[in-house]
Amino acid sequence: MPELPEVENVRAGLEMRLTGRTIEKVEVYWDNIIASPAIDEFCERLKGQQFERIERRGKFLLFFLTDVAILSHLRMEGKYQIVPHATPRTKHTHVIFHLDYEDDLRYLDVRKFGRLSLVEKSNIYQHPSLQKLGPEPTDEALSVYAMQQFLKSRTKSIKGVLLDQSMVAGLGNIYVDEVLFRAGIHPETPGKQVKYQQLEILREAIIKVMKEALQAGGTTIRTYANSFGDPGHYQDFLQVYGKKGKPCPNCHTPIQKIKVAGRGTHFCPHCQKLPQKAEGVTP
DNA sequence: AACGCTGCCTGTGGGC
DNA sequence: TGCCCACAGGCAGCGT
Structure with a gap:
């Protein structure tokens, strides 16, 4: 896609x-x-x-x-x-x-x-x-502050937010899984619960992955080709998308595939943890 | 305002 | 082996 x-x-x-x-x-x-x-x-x-x-x-x-x-x-x-x-x-x-x-x-x-x-x-x-589109995923256009303001009122998953193009434009299902893995954020994390420090890492990951994928000519999973008919090569650098059951590149835990925001979602259950609720702490 | 559901489509592949 | 059906997914439009 x-x-x-x-x-x-x-x-x-x-x-x-x-x-x-x-x-x-x-x-x-x-x-x-x-x-x-x-x-x-x-x-x-x-x-x-x-x-x-x-x-x-x-x-x-x-x-x-x-x-x-x-x-x-x-x-x-x-x-x-x-x-x-x-x-x-x-x-x-x-x-x-x-x-x-x-x-x-x-x-x-x-x-x-x-x-x-x-x-x-x-x-x-x-x-x-x-x-409806948010800013382009570039160093000049995308700011952590704007992301933080945007997410303040969002209860839906960070994956759902990244897919809907209004916080940042251009990412689809493959790159969303890749950037969330690189940022160590669980895809089901509610938008408003992503910490500022994680947002800084997420922003860097988005900008870096977009740049690297562009330089590799894009990702060809099934059929993508440019107007010359050439495929891309970034599929060779994917870390989680399409890697269900394969070892995580960081910790070797098997990559899991679940459904988030109605989409097939790949992540590492060890490197990408949901934030723990504050309640239940023993006095 | 924010969210979630449905329709648009056809090729693929898992299950039996 | 061959058939069938669920599934895949970005966005617009709509209801809540």
Whole structure:
């Protein structure tokens, strides 16, 4: 599943290859992929538009064209590829942007969970999906103080908080398990019970893991590939995700898999303990 | 305000 | 071996 490092990799590849290219025609083969506007308007307004630049915010891709912009989320299995017009369309190809010079930009998605929206360039950052996002997981944007303020009123698990994108943007199920392991925090710890000192460690872990995964070209568990079709390599550095029953890299206790916030969750029961309640202390 | 549930989807793999 | 069904999961939308 593409999370921030994978999406950033896709962004860089697409920007390199699409800048200056013109869309001649758009074909949509699965209507629900287009969140808005209506299919006809989506296709019509993109005709003749030229790619200027491609940005990323959290796990969203922002394509800036001559007059309009496209907001794109890959969700679980979305992929972009650039191929010659003549390439046969596979059954998982749902949108084809016909470009100049006999090429296509194609959107593929086995699960059909991904979404594309055509939006006005001037107010793309006012889009509700982007408004909900917390800061980027970088040294400059993410502060311990803001995390502490955010968590003050949160009773739900720290894993649930990290998945919902509003405290910090870009992490998904894999990287949440990895950063909580590195910070020594049990995934079920209620948000408000994470101590300030642990938050400092968590912030560092988030920034470090995102940076390392980006440099490794992302994580390929099943199917992820960038726009060149290349897989990532960060799966070789995962410490807990997908390691159920394997020894913890720190203490050799078997990694456990449980369900937290409705998601498969991997952690070390020895290195990641729930905070103890104050009650029950003998006088 | 914060939380939890449901719908969207199809390929995979565990159980029998 | 082959069939069936539960499961996987990010986000939007909605109810509480």
